[in-house]
Amino acid sequence: xxxxxxxxxxxxxxxxxxxxxxxxxxxxxxxxxxxxxxxxxxxxxxxxxxxxxxxxxxxxxxxxxxxxxxxxxxxxxxxxxxxxxxxxxxxxxxxxxxxxxxxxxxxxxxxxxxxxxxxxxxxxxxxxxxxxxxxxxxxxxxxxxxxxxxxxxxxxxxxxxxxxxxxxxxxxxxxxxxxxxxxxxxxxxxxxxxxxxxxxxxxxxxxxxxxxxxxxxxxxxxxxxxxxxxxxxxxxxxxxxxxxxxxxxxxxxxxxxxxxxxxxxxxxxxxxxxxxxxxxxxxxxxxxxxxxxxxxxxxxxxxxxxxxxxxxxxxxxxxxxxxxxxxxxxxxxxxxxxxxxxxxxxxxxxxxxxxxxxxxxxxxxxxxxxxxxxxxxxxxxxxxxxxxxxxxxxxxxxxxxxxxxxxxxxxxxxxxxxxxxxxxxxxxxxxxxxxxxxxxxxxxxxxxxxxxxxxxxxxxxxxxxxxxxxxxxxxxxxxxx
Amino acid sequence: xxxxxxxxxxxxxxxxxxxxxxxxxxxxxxxxxxxxxxxxxxxxxxxxxxxxxxxxxxxxxxxxxxxxxxxxxxxxxxxxxxxxxxxxxxxxxxxxxxxxxxxxxxxxxxxxxxxxxxxxxxxxxxxxxxxxxxxxxxxxxxxxxxxxxxxxxxxxxxxxxxxxxxxxxxxxxxxxxxxxxxxxxxxxxxxxxxxxxxxxxxxxxxxxxxxxxxxxxxxxx
Numbered sequence: 001x002x003x004x005x006x007x008x009x010x011x012x013x014x015x016x017x018x019x020x021x022x023x024x025x026x027x028x029x030x031x032x033x034x035x036x037x038x039x040x041x042x043x044x045x046x047x048x049x050x051x052x053x054x055x056x057x058x059x060x061x062x063x064x065x066x067x068x069x070x071x072x073x074x075x076x077x078x079x080x081x082x083x084x085x086x087x088x089x090x091x092x093x094x095x096x097x098x099x100x101x102x103x104x105x106x107x108x109x110x111x112x113x114x115x116x117x118x119x120x121x122x123x124x125x126x127x128x129x130x131x132x133x134x135x136x137x138x139x140x141x142x143x144x145x146x147x148x149x150x151x152x153x154x155x156x157x158x159x160x161x162x163x164x165x166x167x168x169x170x171x172x173x174x175x176x177x178x179x180x181x182x183x184x185x186x187x188x189x190x191x192x193x194x195x196x197x198x199x200x201x202x203x204x205x206x207x208x209x210x211x212x213x214x215x216x217x218x219x220x221x222x223x224x225x226x227x228x229x230x231x232x233x234x235x236x237x238x239x240x241x242x243x244x245x246x247x248x249x250x251x252x253x254x255x256x257x258x259x260x261x262x263x264x265x266x267x268x269x270x271x272x273x274x275x276x277x278x279x280x281x282x283x284x285x286x287x288x289x290x291x292x293x294x295x296x297x298x299x300x301x302x303x304x305x306x307x308x309x310x311x312x313x314x315x316x317x318x319x320x321x322x323x324x325x326x327x328x329x330x331x332x333x334x335x336x337x338x339x340x341x342x343x344x345x346x347x348x349x350x351x352x353x354x355x356x357x358x359x360x361x362x363x364x365x366x367x368x369x370x371x372x373x374x375x376x377x378x379x380x381x382x383x384x385x386x387x388x389x390x391x392x393x394x395x396x397x398x399x400x401x402x403x404x405x406x407x408x409x410x411x412x413x414x415x416x417x418x419x420x421x422x423x424x425x426x427x428x429x430x431x432x433x434x435x436x437x438x439x440x441x442x443x444x445x446x447x448x449x450x451x452x453x454x455x456x457x458x459x460x461x462x463x464x465x466x467x468x469x470x471x472x473x474x475x476x477x478x479x480x481x
Numbered sequence: 482x483x484x485x486x487x488x489x490x491x492x493x494x495x496x497x498x499x500x501x502x503x504x505x506x507x508x509x510x511x512x513x514x515x516x517x518x519x520x521x522x523x524x525x526x527x528x529x530x531x532x533x534x535x536x537x538x539x540x541x542x543x544x545x546x547x548x549x550x551x552x553x554x555x556x557x558x559x560x561x562x563x564x565x566x567x568x569x570x571x572x573x574x575x576x577x578x579x580x581x582x583x584x585x586x587x588x589x590x591x592x593x594x595x596x597x598x599x600x601x602x603x604x605x606x607x608x609x610x611x612x613x614x615x616x617x618x619x620x621x622x623x624x625x626x627x628x629x630x631x632x633x634x635x636x637x638x639x640x641x642x643x644x645x646x647x648x649x650x651x652x653x654x655x656x657x658x659x660x661x662x663x664x665x666x667x668x669x670x671x672x673x674x675x676x677x678x679x680x681x682x683x684x685x686x687x688x689x690x691x692x693x694x695x696x697x698x699x700x701x702x
Contacts, residue, residue, distance in 0.1 A: 101531055126658035130665050137672065159676065160635065163669060164623065170662065171619060174649045177656050178608065186655025206599045 001047065004054035007062055009044035010070060010117050013037055018110035027092065027102040031085035034106045038081040041113065042074040056194050061123035064475050065139045069257055070120050072335055072413065076249045076342050077113045079450035083346045084109070084242035087446040091240065096146050105145055105240070112138040112246070116254045123193045125173050128167070129250065130256060136162045136222065139247060139327045143239035154234035161221060161231040169218025169258075175211035176265070193261065200268035208265070208272045216278060222255035224309050225316060226286040234351055237358065240351030244301055248308040251343035255335055260480065261320065270303075276320045280410065283317030286310065287417040294424035299358045300351065302429060304344050307384060310421050312336045317414065318399045319480065321406060324460035327477035330397035336391040336458055340384045344455035347377040349445040354421040355438040355439045360428060365437035370444065376451045378433045384456050385416060391462040486534045493527035494614035494648060498589065499642060501621035505585055506578050510563055510570055510633060514556045522550035522665050524644045540651055543663045544622045547647065551640060551669050557673060559633060562678050573630040577687050581628050585621050592616035611652030618645030643670070 017037035023028050049071060053062045062070075088105070091097050097105070115135030121130040140162065144155030159279040180190040184201045189195050200208075236244045266275045290310035297303040311333070318330035350373050355363050366374030383390035396418060403411035461469070500520040507513040518576030525548035563570070574581070596613035622642025624634050643666050650659045 049656065124658075126662065130658075130661060133665055133669065137669065139674075156632075159673065160626075160639070163639060163673070164626065164642070167619070167639075167646055170646050171616070171649060174646070174653050174656065175612075178653050179610065181654060181656075188657045191657060204599075210595065210599055 001051065002054070003048060003051040003062065004180045006044045006047045006051055007054055007060060007121060009058075009060065009113060010041055010048070010074070010121065013041045013044065014110045014114035014117060017041075018107045018114060021110060022107035023105070024106060025099070025103060027099055027106070030103060030106045031081075031088060035078070035085050035111055036077040037110060038074070038113065041117070042071075042078045045070045045074040045117075048324070051404060051420065052162075056123050056192075058188050058192055059124050059127055060121050060127050061193060062121060064472065065479060066120050066257070066471060067261070067323065068335070068476075069253065070117060072338055073116055073120060073250050073254070075112070076338060077116075077246065077455060078240050080245050080249070080342060080346075081109065083245070083349065083446055083450045085447075087242060087349050087353070088240065090445040097240075101145055101147075105142060108138045108142050112251075116250055119254050120257060124188075125193070125196070126189050126263075129170055129173050132169075132222065132254065132258060133166050135251060136166060139235070139239075139243065139251060142243045143235045145240055145243075146238070148238070150234075150237040154231075154238035157247075158231040158235040160229070165218050165221030165228065167218070168214050168221075171264075172211045172214030172216075172218055175207055175214065176262070177358050179207035179211060196265055197268055200265050203269055203272075205269055205271035205273075205452070208269055211274055212262060212266050212272075213278075216259065216275070216282070219258045220282060220316075221260075223252055223259065223312050223316070224286075225282045226289040226309060229286065229290075229309050232309060233302045233305040236308070237299055237301040239383065241301070241352065244305070245342040245345035245349075247315055248305070248345065249338040252312055253338055256312065256334065259316075260319065264480065267322075276322050277315060279316050279320030281320075283313045283320055284314070284410065284413050284417070286313030287317065288313075288420070291417045291420035291424065294421055294428075297428070298360055298361065300348055300432070301345075301358055301374075303360065303425075304341065304348065304384075307421065307425065308337075308341055310417070311341070311384070313417070314396065314399060314414075317403075317410075318395075321399075321403055322481060323406070324400070324474070324477045325398060326402045326406075327480040328473050329395045329402065331473050331476055331480075333395035333399070336461070337394055339385070339454045339458050340380055340390070340392055342456070343451050344380045344384060345401045346446065346448075346451040346454070347373060347380060350448070351377070351446050353446060354442050354444050356442060357439070360432060362434050362439045363436045364439060365433070367433045369437035369441060372448055373444065373451075374433050376448060376455060378429065379455050379459075380451070381425055381429045383455070385422045385429075385463075389459060389462045391458045394462055394465075484546060490527070490530055490534065490652075491610060493523060493530055496523050497527065497644065497648060498614055498617045498621070501618050501625075502582070502585060504637070504641060505581055505621065505625060505628075508572050508574075508578075510568065510572055510631075511552055511560065512629070513572060513634060513637055514559050517641060518552050518556040520641060520644055521556075524647060525552060527648060531651045535653065535654060539660050542660045543647060543651060546660075546663050546667060547644075551644070551670070555640065555670060558678075559636070562674070563633060566678075567592075568631065568633060572634050575628045576631060581624065585624055588620040589617040592620055608652055608654055612649055615645045615649035615652065618642070618648060623644075630693055632677055635675060636670075639673065640670055678685055 021030050115131050119128050119131035140155050140159045142153050183199045184190040224232040263275045266272050286309050290306045293306045315333050317332050318326045352358050383392050384395050385397045504516045525544045529544040595614045619642050622638050623637030
């Protein structure tokens with residue numbers, strides 16, 4: 001198998017899987033076909049790490065920046081599919097979904113994976129936009145899966161805000177083309193990444209500046225940055241839990257990856273405004289805002305949705321500061337947040353099935369009633385709150401120290417936000433995990449394997465990061481400038 | 482570039498902005514839908530004109546899509562939805578027409594100042610004016626989305642915003658993937674329209690008024 005085959009497999013497998021799953025009745029077989037397809041896609045993506053990379057074409061490319069995101073994307077896609085296979089059957093039994101809904105759900109799951117993988121490997125700003133739109137549409141459909149009043153409202157809100165976001169991103173994309181066209185000529189070459197990056201120093205800087213503002217607001221809406229975040233908590237809370245895991249763990253990353261690409265373009269043009277301050281401001285705003293909002297949450301899925309906004313804020317802040325160390329921290333944090341947050345949602349899915357509610361006040365003493373699940377949740381929440389020795393601690397520590405060295409005043413705000421969020425999460429966690437168990441106790445169906453697998457990865461990386469991974473982060477951090 | 486080519490492109494793009502303003506002061510949903518259909522037809526003409534003067538034949542597909550889908554099918558479908566669902570025939574606004582019109586003028590001035598200054602160096606006068614008009618249409622569409630309460634009128638605002646995007650894409654000399662992007666947008670719009678319909682036909686919502694979404698914000702009650 002060559003790299004080109006692996007690259008096409010990463011796209012063809014989910015697309016083919018979606019078509020197959022759309023045709024097959026019967027949710028049991030479908031859910032396992034979904035797992036198998038996701039696993040094969042993951043294998044194909046992982047092989048991209050070792051195989052020779054195909055030469056970049058007009059549409060697709062594999063390079064240092066995107067290869068690990070593709071692997072991460074397909075890995076979490078696989079574990080979430082595995083969790084979903086053990087979880088979703090119960091949702092059918094309690095009548096939250098119909099068999100027809102599930103058929104649609106599995107087909108859309110693969111469609112979404114296709115959209116996200118395509119966005120990550122695209123070498124073309126137009127194609128990337130179309131892919132992100134596809135991923136957005138499929139997640140909208142899945143957020144509305146339960147067809148309840150709340151789910152439909154959440155989906156509608158996500159739909160409208162997401163549409164405006166991607167519309168603005170498209171205008172930014174058009175402006176990038178307009179900036180590139182006098183240099184690179186008309187037609188396709190002016191939309192291809194490789195060409196854009198190498199020719200960026202000769203682009204009109206003013207045009208690039210305006211384009212970046214539109215791209216930042218547009219894709220920033222999809223990242224969930226405050227003040228464009230309004231869709232995010234509802235979409236996480238009302239959709240099926242495997243989808244919350246994928247939304248937080250993957251879709252936010254994909255949108256952020258798109259922003260990073262355009263930040264690279266800005267950095268390549270010396271006369272253009274530095275994107276850093278804008279990103280720092282939005283990042284800090286999201287962090288502090290979300291940390292404050294954490295205190296008033298009564299719904300467990302909303303709680304962790306706000307935590308996602310907070311972490312996206314940290315990451316955008318880190319990339320805004322820039323430089324090898326902060327970029328390193330930002331990349332590491334993207335990976336760690338993705339693994340940890342999806343683990344949390346796997347645990348939360350089980351919790352809500354056991355207790356039959358998402359209301360935090362009715363969930364008590366999980367470590368006593370369900371030790372494996374309860375302690376898993378405790379470890380995952382400690383990790384996301386930034387306790388050592390998890391990988392999240394390492395990346396947050398790096399962000400804080402770098403910013404103290406470079407911009408002490410901003411670092412104070414950063415530390416303030418981090419401590420606020422830490423306290424809020426521990427406050428909620430102590431109620432959920434400890435004390436006398438209360439509330440209902442229904443049987444647990446979802447598998448705990450994905451949860452513990454993610455935790456093991458997060459803590460292992462926190463204790464000792466493998467050398468190839470360090471090398472990769474350093475290379476990419478250097479590219480990001 | 483011939484003077485006449487330029488003037489006609491200018492006229493068509495400018496009239497899109499004008500129709501955006503007309504949409505802001507419509508107070509009945511039916512007349513709003515008709516005005517939107519007019520804008521879609523004008524967009525089709527503007528894109529077709531760009532296709533002609535740039536010699537870019539693929540743009541005719543975008544023009545045809547705008548004419549058939551947005552100029553005919555969508556307004557007709559929305560008419561039917563308003564009828565079937567018994568939605569209020571009057572447009573419910575958040576702010577009055579006058580402040581909205583003033584804000585709209587401000588936005589147009591802003592986009593013209595921004596874009597003309599930005600593209601001063603560009604040799605292609607057509608592209609720069611086109612971008613200024615397109616940004617005006619986009620901003621006016623957004624203005625309409627935030628100052629309207631009813632979901633149908635917000636959808637119309639979004640479609641008008643998207644008209645601006647297609648205008649910008651068609652005006653960017655030789656931009657590839659324009660047809661693909663307009664197809665992607667048509668899928669999006671079709672889904673929004675179907676969504677509006679489904680929401681109501683399942684009778685899960687008391688109204689498609691987005692105000693009721695706001696109440697829901699924050700926490701599950």
